[in-house]
Amino acid sequence: MNFILNTDSYKYSHFAQYPPETAGISAYIESRRGGEYDNTLFFGLQMFLKEYLSQPVTRAHIDEAEELVTAHGLPFNRTGWERLVERHGGYLPLMIEALPEGMIVPAGTPMVQVRNTDPDFFWLPTFLETSLLRAVWYPSTVATVSWHVRQMIAEALARTCDDPGPVLPFRLHDFGARGATSQEQAGLGGVAHLVSFLGTDTVASLVAARRYYHEPMAGFSIPAAEHSTMTSWGEEREAAAYENMIDQFDGEGKLVAVVSDSYDLFRAVQTIWGGQLKDKVKAMKGTLVVRPDSGDATRVPIDTIEMLGEIFGFSVNSKGYKVLAPCVRVIQGDGINPRTIRVLLEAMAERGWSAENLAFGMGAGLLQKVNRDTLRFAMKANARQDAGGNWHGISKDPKTDPGKASKRYRQAVVMEDGAPVAVPLKDLGDRENLMRPVWENGDLKVDWTFAEIRDRANPNGA
Template sequence: MKRENLILLADAYKYAHHKLYYPGTTQIYSYLESRGGMFDNTVFFGLQYFLKEYLEGQAFTQQDVDEADAFLPQVFGRDDVFDRSKFQYIIDKYDGHLPVKIKAVAEGTAVPISNVLMTIENTDPECYWLPNFLETLLMQVWYPCTVATLSAETRKLIARYYQETATEGSEAGIDFALNDFGFRGVSSVEGAGIGGAAHLLSFSGSDNLAGSRLAMKYYDTQKVYGLSIPATEHSICTLLGREGELEIFRHVLRTFPTGTVACVSDSYNIFKACSDYWGTELHDEIMNRQGTLVIRPDSGDPIRTLLAIFEILFDKFGFTTNAKGYKVLPPQLRVIQGDGVNYDAINSIYEALKEHQISAENLVLGMGGALLQKVDRDTQRFALKCSSAVVNGQQIAVEKSPTEMDKNGNITPSFKKSKSGRLKLVKTDGTYRTVNEDTLPEVPDQLHTVFENGKLTDTLTFEQVKANLNDR
């Protein structure tokens, strides 16, 4: 299948930059960072996908140049903005392979905010305009980085509640404590794949097949990392109407008499479903199963609903009290909350369970839009900025240092101040920090060349990326 035309994957204003850079410019060196935001660390992930999908090998063809030459003059209404010779040069000299060098921290690494994550520079002085031309596409790495960060931070949050309330030895359940329900809520299939793979760095539960498929294709793994279970939806549970709900529930249990199966139970009255149907009519069948029924509420205030459901289930099915003093349902029964779930809600839900002496192991979660769609580039304040250039043979440290006005009318420095010079990322005493390239020569640079002149030079498997995240 033909690639997208890379020449047309940039913001329109960039096509004039080859003329606007000061005469004599021969190199542009830029870096990517997360300038801060929701979390203090950012997990770097997804660059390998973009390199393989868009930049590796022949990035564009003669046909692409011709297509751009017909399209872009219409965008600007003039013929002196787009210069096809710039791209023709790369076709003629490099057969469409991009003369740029990209260095990056190993994917899966969690790096404190305000540190360099990636650098890009041209390797041919004629292509000084190319590094920041590629900004539009490469900046999209903000998305998998942000989803990976959100999932990693959510795992840390859930793990804390497991440590405080759950039975010793139940920690394996954390892998399935947050499930990706986001495929239907994202804006594209590509987004589902990129974001879904990012989630799988921290969790195994996923109904988003695109995530596993992307990890397999672009991160050289044969393993399917996103795992799921049989589960109902409302079109199943409402098929016989209100009076037939019990019969549907019975059919679900008998269709999957072993293993884990989930059933949405709020089609009419979640509390009656838990008390009269699951807790009475089907009680013995549930308790005699070789497996677990996962009951799913899907409406109402999550905390009030969950607390009421657990009270009913403890009454109907009994519970044990673990060594930490928290109630645990029998292993044949668990609850999943998939409505109204986001990072803050997860904290509130588990805190409410803790306050009512309910172990975290009783509950798993599903997150959709809040996981894959309700994030943006400003969630972690991503930016790609030029920090060094060569102009008329002189190396120049480049930076922006804007000011802004606070609410009292005072002029103060902006958080958008950028770094200057050629950079490297070092790790000393277990801590990452950004320094200039010639600083601390005895300390190795954590940025490694991953792409040079059209070739990927340092690829990772999905297993290695997961290991990098778990090794912090």
């Protein structure tokens, strides 16, 4: 991996564009106000620091980059990159500060701030914008979507479930690996989801949690059918395919999920699960999770729950909501996004069903249908240091779009009224700065564990 090539084309000419007296540049990352959510769960920077910045630039990288960049039509700062190797062993002379990962941050609050530590490398902080911003916005956005869904489900469970604690962590399952653009994206987004939940089918997320956050096992799954394993039996042996799932995977306290819409979902529920295999389902040591996988995602899952209730019975909990018999539950994995989850939770409550009857599997809506503008992430320069070591605030303030105005001066983050708030570093006084060094001149300064991040994002499991 050649880090010199991990940027945008126009960055190669920027070393010649700053004022000649420039000795330092500071830049910061925030999710600007006006995105889809008012709060962001900050997550993912540590993966970038370990995977990318921990690898030194070499002379071979410089040679490769010079050939490509000059052929591309741009100037190449060979002197600067050679100085990096000679003076710093190829490690970037930068100070990167950040909030603790897992912190819930109001929009408009800096999460990361970077500056150079060697005056000859004033051009380096903004050279990182492409890679550093990408390393933060994507996992933070996925983590934020997942965290907000958790709050939504937690509220529904609090209203309709007697014991929400054990139920909540498994209500949203990550089905997104196949919809991601790469194994790396699946890992980055998948582990971001696991900050708030324990259910996943994205194996890359487990690898990422181990590799970057010291977590032996970040998530869990269950045996589950797909259409190929059901339709391979043929429609005439659909009941045998379902029965085989019970025979193969039923165990004490275990769950097994069976996609049941290969031919006719309602027939499968009523005449196979509720007819031919009814006694076998009722005798299970574990739980059958029926998976409707087609039709109106806001209606079919609840219709399935009601059919299963008629067949296998239900109880009414202390909050007055119906709970399916322990042998059956439902998971909806098609057409799920935050909006359909809200609709389903509200519809279940209106029909008198507890939210614990239904789990959700989200794929593209979790890992793929997000972009940098979902939370309006941006990285902007906020200060310039002169040759005398003095910092001067810089910012943009476009009259055609006031929402893109950036922060002036190097920033700090303090707690005010229980929430993180940005203040210019020069005005910090004796208040505690929540931004702390995480990287300095090739050294990783913190090493968060996944458990710490989870506790910070969801204290006491809340």
